Amino acid sequence: MTTGKRLAKYALAYKKIIFAALIMLTISVGTDLAGPFIAKNIIDQHILGIESVWYETSSGKKAVNYDGKFYKREKYVSSREQKGRQIQILQVGSKFVFIDEKLEFDGKRTLNAGTLEIKNGVRRVEYQAKVLRLSEILAFYQPEILPIVQLLAIYFGLLVVSAVFQYGERFLLQKSANRIIQKMREDVYGQIQRLPINYFDNLPAGKVVARITNDTEAIRELYVTVLATFFTSSIYITGIYVALFILNVKLAAICLLLLPIIYVWMLIYRKYASKYNRVIRSKNSEINAMINESIQGMSIIQAFSREKEAKTDFEKLNHEHFNYQNKLLSLNSLTSHNLVGVLRNLIFVAFIWYFGDQALNASTILSLGMLYAFVDYINRLFQPVQGIVNQLANLELALVAGERVFKLMDEPGENVSSERIARFxxxxxxxxxxxxxxxxxxxxxxxxxxxxxxxxxxxxxxxxxxxxxxxxxxxxxxxxxxxxxxxxxxxxxxxxxxxxxxxMGIVLQDPYLFTGTIASNVSLNDSAITKEKVEKALKDVGADKVFKHLENGYDEPVLEKGSTLSSGQRQIISFARALAFDPAxxxxxxxxxxIDTETETVIQEAMEVLKKxxxxxxxxxxxxxxxxxxxxxxxxxxxxxxxxxxxxxxxxxxxxxxxxxxxxxxxxxxx
Incomplete structure (x- = not known):
């Protein structure tokens, strides 16, 4: 099974949460992408709607009084109302003019001494026009104010809905990601318990730690950031293309050329990024292993004045890591801003060419609202595209990290058995x-x-x-x-x-103590080992003589490996631990x-107790x-x-x- 499929298998364990997040994401995207359509409607139907056909009517709702007569826009005239003379209001520069006859065609407008001239190619026509005062313009706009306010209220409501569902989607995706990584870390740690001792003979502790922490954290980014970005961007791109096809099929088809370009680039990028990331993750593990080894052996390094040599070895390894990071950085620099910038410019060139061609076509009337919607959607289109391109680096990093984690989990091991047998x-x-x-x-x-x-x-x-x-x-x-x-x-x-x-019980030459207390190191937090049993075991091995000076007694804190205790004290705890578990x-x-001679006497007595x-x-x-x-x-x-x-x-x-x-x-x- 490939790394991608295994990562997907982990995600499917929480498919209900992820599915709910995707539904919320779809609603969020749908409500967000409705914005340009509403803006187009406000511009074309209401702001520019003043230039549509008007009819002289009787007074009534949405009728405008001008020069002693009432006029209504064609869309507001009901079928029961009688239509009178057709008039038109046109914008010429910064002025609005009133024409009391039907417009034959539209084109380039020129106003001169009360005469409106319209040219379109070789055609030319003149109309007598009256320039409207500001109060008269506002009167003609009055019927549009309420619809505009209503549409703006809908737009704001959709933004609120989008924000709420976007929050829910991100919360659920991150929640599922955290649960996936929690499960994965438990599985990796459980696998470590299953591995035979000889596996760790050839693998430094730092590398194992890197698999559990650094690599799983990189995989967490896959679920939290990468997949969330891919899901969001894919749905956004789909929604935008649907909107573009609704607005104009030809231009939407031109924009579709983006998808194969991005796909080919992803293939090229992954080929090189995968190679670099493998080396980077490997070097990172080696750095962890070296740091771990240096900390463990710091007393030896300092005792033999090997600080300079240790630093040189680390700098060499760190420099190799740095070189490959730079190679990956150069590769990434060719993608996000550069690639998306070029694609955006190409699309806008196609957009300008298409609308310029349409404008030269006398049979086509361009809508300013459609122009606005197209520009808005194209700008929005490149946000998810850039999001996908920017996450390619993290995707490769996560896949390489996943490969390393699954390699560890595929090592042959033996399940921890809960079977209990009679005492030997x-x-x-x-x-x-x-x-x-x-x-x-x-x-x-x-x-x-x-x-x-x-x-x-x-x-x-x-x-x-x-x-x-x-x-x-x-x-x-x-x-x-x-x-x-x-x-x-x-x-x-x-x-x-x-x-x-x-x-079985074992007492080593250099016993290992865990962070906790003296008592917890004896019982190892086994519920079967009671406090009374711990105290009796310590007493039987003579611990009361060794630890009598401690302020907290057997609840004295113990640091990692018992670094604050003497060799003899650590050994006594180890003897008590063996005795508490009563091995055969x-x-x-x-x-x-x-250990020193004095403590050896105590331990010899403890050994006799243990051997019985x-x-x-x-x-x-x-x-x-x-x-x-x-x-x-x-x-x-x-x-x-x-x-x-x-x-x-x-x-x-x-x-x-x-x-x-x-x-x-x-x-x-x-x-």
């Missing part, structure tokens, strides 16, 4: 497991061991030996390529990931490697902390080289023995 006993078996983050490059090779219920299993080895990879497999952040892992005899790949993790299997990933009744896996560099483990597994380059208790491994005097002695300060084994 905690009997874990790694059955000849091999695993690699890349195909064919195994970081774990033929791992084979078992951890019985309630046992503590320690994983030791040099950096890169595969300790954390074993935990990643147990948590099903990744799945192994060979062998299998079972819990209580059940292959974990047959159990939904979330169901497995419901009975507990993983302690180097949980004591980065649970199968516990400990990843540790400090071998002194795992002496009491039921089983110690020694890893080297992804393989198990030794297994046993501390005493058994020390007796073997193998790899573990060397590591332990080195940590105890016996440098004689260094070789």
């Amino acid at each position: 006993k905690g009997y874990v078996i790694f059955d000849h497991v091999s695993f690699g983050y890349k195909d064919g490059e195994y970081v774990l090779k033929n791992i084979d061991f078992e951890a019985k219920h309630g046992e503590t299993v320690a994983l030791v080895g040099h950096t890169g030996s595969g300790k954390s990879s074993i935990m990643n497999l147990l948590f099903r952040f990744y799945d192994c390529q060979k062998g299998k892992i079972t819990i209580d005899g059940r292959d974990i790949e047959t159990i939904p990931r979330q169901s497995i993790r419901n009975h 299997i507990l993983i302690l990933d180097e949980a004591t490697s980065s 009744g649970r199968t516990t896996f400990i990843i540790a560099h400090r071998l002194s902390t795992i002496r009491n483990a039921d089983q110690i597994i020694v890893l080297d380059r992804g393989m198990i080289v030794e297994k046993g208790t501390h005493d058994q491994l020390m007796e073997k005097k193998g790899k573990y023995y060397q590591m332990y002695e080195l940590q105890q300060g016996n440098t004689d084994l260094a070789g």
Whole structure:
């Protein structure tokens, strides 16, 4: 399915609101476009109507008294009234004259000493004319005042109706747009929850954030501004063409040439704009990723005086973004004002040529009201045309952003399962497991061991030996390529990931804390974790000793990542979090490697509390902390080289023995 169709599918979810908005838009456009017709009627029928045929009649409604006689316009004379002598009132320059006979033809008018001369080509005729005074002119206009006022009142009423429906249309379109983007952002965020961990290994956090915020905001502009403009402009253009065809078919047909010109231009524009926008959106994501990385690593940048180099890298990326923005700007500059200006001038040239030709035709009488209506409609025609052309840039931007968002949403993921299974006993078996983050490059090779219920299993080895990879497999952040892992005899790949993790707890070397309070970081806002359970978990891990000085106690605010707390305090919260969720299997990933000795004593006590009744896996560099483990597994380059208790491994005097002695300060084994 194309990006356009998928964006339309989102819009169809709110089709009732959009349909109501389009109805309101149609009413708004219809009432607005009635204006020139009303103006034409006022000009031709009432303001210039004084030059129409008049008849001498008896006194009565709409009759005008002039020189002792009464006259009525032909349109006001009823069929029952007797028509008398025909007269005519004509404007010559700034004067109005009275002629008491029928006009043979009209043409160029000249008044000289009470004689009106009319020429049309070779034809020439003279009439005796009386110049009307201002009061007499106003008397002849008197019957038109009320109709003019009525038409102006209708015109004003239509403007009010148009404004009300235009407000309603814009409100509904923006409301639907906001709901569409709300739904889309929820879908994108939900998709992120479904994606496997390895997806984020190769995609910086800043790029993911850009998809959810910047790209969806660009799509929001599509619904709020672009489509609203396209809908409005399309209906306006349709209405204007209908009005033009009603007024004059030939000139309206000439104006139709605009549509293929605009369509061809749109095709050319989109070809280049799409290319530029893709690069711009990509560079924008890279800028976000770089800024995010710089903020996260600002302490390292400043500590190693890398500010200048970081700034240079950013400026290079920003300059590339700037260059493509300029290319798009140049393309846009060729469209809106320039293109529309040229088209407007071409249409007005055709308009002047057509009406000039009509004026030279003796059989044609030009209407000033029609001339006004045509000029008004043509001017109005270019407003929606310019609106469409101006929004082409935003349209392409939104389509490219939509393509990027849907690419993320098309990534294969796994639905978050709500299935709940009975609590594990905690009997874990790694059955000849091999695993690699890349195909064919195994970081774990033929791992084979078992951890019985309630046992503590320690994983030791040099950096890169595969300790954390074993935990990643147990948590099903990744799945192994060979062998299998079972819990209580059940292959974990047959159990939904979330169901497995419901009975697992983890304490990391650098625990992650969320913005909130100490208590909310323990409960993670899970309704099943009561305040009493939170306080008990914190007390059981010795938090009362560590946080006794805090003014707000466990309601003390925590900033992002717990930046205002010490490593030991963050670790205590992490232990309390694991204990509150009461896991069957507990993983302690180097949980004591980065804290002070005093806090380590508290945490060691907390670890003993945590391990009771649970199968516990400990990843540790400090071998002194795992002496009491039921089983110690020694890893080297992804393989198990030794297994046993501390005493058994020390007796073997193998790899573990060397590591332990080195940590105890016996440098004689260094070789």
